[in-house]
Amino acid sequence: MKVIVDEDSCKGHGICTTLCSEVFALNDYGYAEAVSEDIPDDLHEAVLTAKDACPEWAIKIVDESES
Template sequence: MKVTVDEDRCRGHGMCLTLCPEVFTMTDDGYAVADPSDVPDGLEGAAKDAISNCPEQAIVEIS
């Protein structure tokens, strides 16, 4: 599983970072980015929580 953040939609709420800090970070400008590698084993649930709780629906799972 991989995830990405749509930089046009992200508004920097930080919910993803709160739910899954192993996958998401914030840029110096205050917007979220996702680690481009696969979500580590055992963190898929947290990543999916981040997807479903993003207020801007800016996080998507990619194949």
């Protein structure tokens, strides 16, 4: 599984970085990006929580065969 942040949808709330800083970070412009597209098994729940908490629905989780 991979995680992708839609840069057009992200508004820089930073909730994802607070919930899972191992996978998400804010870039120089203040918008979220996935610093690790591959989701480690031990962080899967944290990534799902961050995805569900995103008010802009900018976080997508995809099967590797779809990306």
